[in-house]
Amino acid sequence: MKLIYEKSVKGRVGYSLAKDNFGEIRLEECIPSYALSKEKKALPEVSEVDVVRHFTALAKMNYGIDTGFYPLGSCTMKYNPKINERLASLDRFVYAHPLSDERNVQGSLEIMYDLEQLLKEITGMDRLTLSPAAGAHGELTGTLIMRKYFEDLGRPRHKMIIPDSAHGTNPASSAMAGFNIVEVKSNENGTVDIEDLRRLMDEDTAGMMLTNPNTAGIFEENVVEIARIIHEKGGLLYYDGANLNALLGIVRPGDAGFDIVHLNLHKTFSTPHGAGGPGVGAVGVKKHLEEFLPGPLVGKCSNNLLKKSVDHKGLEPTPEKRDSQKNESAEKEHDSQNSKYAFEYPTKSIGRVRAFYGNFSVLVKAYAWILSIGREQAREVAEMSIINANYVMARLKKYYRPAYDRFCMHECVLTGRDYKGYGIKTLDIAKRLMDYGFHPPTIYFPHFEPYAQETIMIEPTESESKETLDEFIEAMIKIAEEAKKNPGLLKDAPHATAVRRCNEAKAALEPILKYTK
Ligand SMILES: *Cc1c(COP(=O)(O)O)cnc(C)c1O
Numbered sequence: 001m002k003l004i005y006e007k008s009v010k011g012r013v014g015y016s017l018a019k020d021n022f023g024e025i026r027l028e029e030c031i032p033s034y035a036l037s038k039e040k041k042a043l044p045e046v047s048e049v050d051v052v053r054h055f056t057a058l059a060k061m062n063y064g065i066d067t068g069f070y071p072l073g074s075c076t077m078k079y080n081p082k083i084n085e086r087l088a089s090l091d092r093f094v095y096a097h098p099l100s101d102e103r104n105v106q107g108s109l110e111i112m113y114d115l116e117q118l119l120k121e122i123t124g125m126d127r128l129t130l131s132p133a134a135g136a137h138g139e140l141t142g143t144l145i146m147r148k149y150f151e152d153l154g155r156p157r158h159k160m161i162i163p164d165s166a167h168g169t170n171p172a173s174s175a176m177a178g179f180n181i182v183e184v185k186s187n188e189n190g191t192v193d194i195e196d197l198r199r200l201m202d203e204d205t206a207g208m209m210l211t212n213p214n215t216a217g218i219f220e221e222n223v224v225e226i227a228r229i230i231h232e233k234g235g236l237l238y239y240d241g242a243n244l245n246a247l248l249g250i251v252r253p254g255d256a257g258f259d260i261v262h263l264n265l266h267k268t269f270s271t272p273h274g275a276g277g278p279g280v281g282a283v284g285v286k287k288h289l290e291e292f293l294p295g296p297l298v299g300k301c302s303n304n305l306l307k308k309s310v311d312h313k314g315l316e317p318t319p320e321k322r323d324s325q326k327n328e329s330a331e332k333e334h335d336s337q338n339s340k341y342a343f344e345y346p347t348k349s350i351g352r353v354r355a356f357y358g359n360f361s362v363l364v365k366a367y368a369w370i371l372s373i374g375r376e377q378a379r380e381v382a383e384m385s386i387i388n389a390n391y392v393m394a395r396l397k398k399y400y401r402p403a404y405d406r407f408c409m410h411e412c413v414l415t416g417r418d419y420k421g422y423g424i425k426t427l428d429i430a431k432r433l434m435d436y437g438f439h440p441p442t443i444y445f446p447h448f449e450p451y452a453q454e455t456i457m458i459e460p461t462e463s464e465s466k467e468t469l470d471e472f473i474e475a476m477i478k479i480a481e482e483a484k485k486n487p488g489l490l491k492d493a494p495h496a497t498a499v500r501r502c503n504e505a506k507a508a509l510e511p512i513l514k515y516t517k
Contacts, residue, residue, distance in 0.1 A: 001061075001498060004054050008044040014051055061498050063439050064274055069468050071392075073411045073442035073457025074167065074215060076245050076267035077274075081369065084270070088364040098356040102342055108360065109341035112298040115367045122370075122378070123241070123261050124254020125284030129293045131358040135242050138262030138281025139173035139209070144350045145260060145285065145292045146206045146236050147177050152292075152348060157235075161200055161208040163192055165216055165446045170209045170240060179206060186448065190216040190404040190413075192226060201229050207236035212253070213246050213409035215446040217389065217457070227257025236260060236289075244268045245461070246386055246410035249379030259286050269366035278359040280366070294353045295345035384462035385410040388469060392458055395473045399480040403452040411459035413452060416443075419483045424490055426454040429479055431501060432493035436475035 027036065046054070064070070070077040096105050116128050132138040143160065150157045160179035162170045164186055171181045182200050185193040191214065201208075208230050212220045220226065230237045239253040239261035245268045247253075253261045265271060266279035273279050285293060373381060386409050393402060393412035400414035416426035430440035442457040460469055482489050492501060 001057060004044045004046060004051075005042070007046055007050055007054065010045060012045045012047055012050075014046055014048040065272070065463075068437060068439065069460075069464060069472055070439045071441045071458045071460055071472065072439065073217075073413070073459040074242065074445065075273075075442070076242070076264070076410075076459060076461060077439075078245075078270055078461040079463035080270050080272045080365070081372070083372075084365040084368045087368050088361040093360065093364060096360075103339045106339055106341055109298050109343075111367050112357065112360075112363060113300070113341050115363055115370070116298065118367070118370050119263065119282055119284060122248065122252065123244075123263065123284050124252030125258075125261055126254075126287045127290045127293060127297070128282050128284040129295075129297060129353075130280060130282050130363055131294050131296075131352070131354045132262070132281035132283055133354055133359055134277065134279040135240070135262055135264040135267070135281045136169035136173055137353065138264075138283045139169055139238075139240065140176055141281070141283045141294060141350070141353050142238050142260040142262055142285075143174050143177035143179065143206075143209075144353075145283075145289055146238070147179070148292050148348065148350050149236065149289060150206055157204050157206040159202075159205040161197065161205055161230075163210065163214065164448045165190070165214050165452070166209065167211065167215055167240065167242065170211075174209065184208070186214075186216070186451065188404075188451065189406070190214070190218040190451065191220050191222065194222055194225060194229070197226065198229055201233050201235065203233050205233065205235055207238060207259070209238040209240055210258075211240035211243050212256070213243050213411075215243075215457075216403060216413050216452065217408040217411040217459075218404060218406070219246075219409055223256050231257070242267055243410065246382055248382040249375070250382050254284070254286065259289060260284070265362055265366040270369040271362045271365045278362055280359050280362040291346045291348045292350055293346045294351060295349050296343035296357065297346065298341055299344040301340055301342050381462045382410070385460070388460040388462065388464055389458065391466070392460055392469055392473060396476055399477055400456060403446075403455055410461070411457055413446065414456045414458065415452070415454045416456055417454040419480070420454065422483050422487045424483045424487050426456055428487075428490040428493060429456070429476075429483065432479050432482065432490045433475060434494040435496045436478070438472055438475060 065077050065079060092107060096108055102109060112130055116130065119128050120126065129141065132141045146160075147156070158178075158180055159182050160174040161182045161184050162174065164183050174181055182205065184200055185196045187193040192210070197208075208226070210220065210223070210226065212223055214220055227237050236259040237257060239256075239258035241253065241261045241263040244253075244263055248268065261284045263269070263282045263284070264279065265282055266273035266277075271279070283293070370378075389408050389410050389412045393408055393414065396414055397405065400416060401418055403413040403415055416424070416429050419426075419429065426443045430443045433440045441459075442455075444455060445457060446452050447455055460472075479490065489495075494500060
């Protein structure tokens with residue numbers, strides 16, 4: 001496919017303007033000189049139809065959940081109902097200005113309030129913030145809450161325990177929050193080595209980050225014991241809820257002993273999240289951590305648990321302003337008769353983590369999805385996702401040895417290690433899958449010796465039919481045969497895509513940000 005610059009023909013235009021009635025205006029008279037470009041920009045000269053065809057062709061080269069099966073492990077690429085997009089695009093939401101007075105956006109606040117109540121019920125936590133923009137951002141929020149909790153006790157702690165199987169964001173966000181990372185080993189079952197944990201946990205350790213099911217797709221069956229070990233030394237247990245899809249309606253992290261959880265609303269609660277967003281990493285805490293949450297939270301007007309304020313700019317009020325607001329209590333009294341919901345700012349808050357109120361459109365979609373699924377079907381979501389993953393594993397394990405040969409939860413971890421002898425890497429297997437029309441699964445994650453190497457992590461989600469899974473499985477089996485009989489076919493795959501195998505590091509190492517002829 002040609003670049004749009006290569007389609008450029010001198011003098012061709014894609015616009016027409018009305019005959020001007022104002023005479024010529026010199027740019028120098030309208031734009032300050034510092035903002036004026038010195039050189040003429042090299043813009044493509046193309047017609048309207050050229051532009052439309054160019055970008056439509058590019059869009060058709062894209063692969064998404066609406067195009068086909070997207071088994072990317074650890075990402076929960078489930079179907080996103082289109083009705084939720086319609087709801088999130090309603091004028092009342094789209095045109096609500098983030099600086100609006102909260103009295104004028106009561107409906108939006110009600111959605112945030114109700115969504116929090118639903119998430120409280122799903123997780124078993126006492127209070128949630130909807131501000132963080134992603135799972136990783138939720139982790140940073142949660143670890144900052146942990147840090148502040150210990151500082152507030154007057155006994156700061158400096159270490160965070162993280163399993164060797166953890167998602168890379170766990171150590172990254174803990175380090176950003178100022179913690180030193182202590183790695184706890186996995187055992188031959190793919191779960192946390194309890195003895196190793198017992199040895200590592202001490203009174204300078206803030207706690208532990210854990211995902212369950214873990215990144216090997218295995219349920220941490222010792223979670224209650226893990227919670228006891230952490231709590232005995234006064235620590236806090238953090239739940240990375242990216243894998244909640246497997247537990248929805250079955251187990252609540254709050255009941256399993258977790259003090260803090262983050263949920264990836266864009267994963268479990270169905271929002272398109274390819275290419276980096278938008279997302280929401282809602283963070284829930286137990287009662288003892290509520291006052292550290294970032295603001296604003298949404299409360300009912302009668303709820304005086306936390307200091308409440310009305311601030312037209314959506315910023316935290318200064319202490320002076322808080323006092324003056326107390327004096328306006330008569331006016332507030334009047335307000336609260338008309339307004340049911342108001343923003344709240346916890347007293348010992350870690351502070352704001354994001355501008356305004358988070359990615360509101362994601363909240364609307366998650367809210368609509370939860371209400372449409374309902375209580376009984378929520379459990380079915382988890383059960384179907386677990387059955388689908390186990391079906392894929394059972395049919396493929398003869399060809400791709402599992403990292404752990406046991407039942408998995410909502411995703412399975414296979415390996416391509418047996419094909420190394422044929423000169424085939426797991427990367428080659430993933431690339432070849434594109435020739436069969438599938439998005440490759442996650443590869444080389446999780447990766448830790450000696451159990452998990454050359455990994456292929458498949459998360460089918462509950463959205464997929466048996467027929468789709470069978471087509472995928474057949475393609476994987478064919479590739480396994482090709483690897484033995486015709487490895488060359490895999491080594492320079494993909495063959496059928498517009499772009500063949502690219503140097504995946506080159507664009508980052510040598511970015512070309514400017515077009516030059
Ligand atoms: C996806 C994921 C994260 C990070 O979430 P983002 O929303 O991508 O920032 C963290 N942990 C696990 C286990 C994940 O799968």
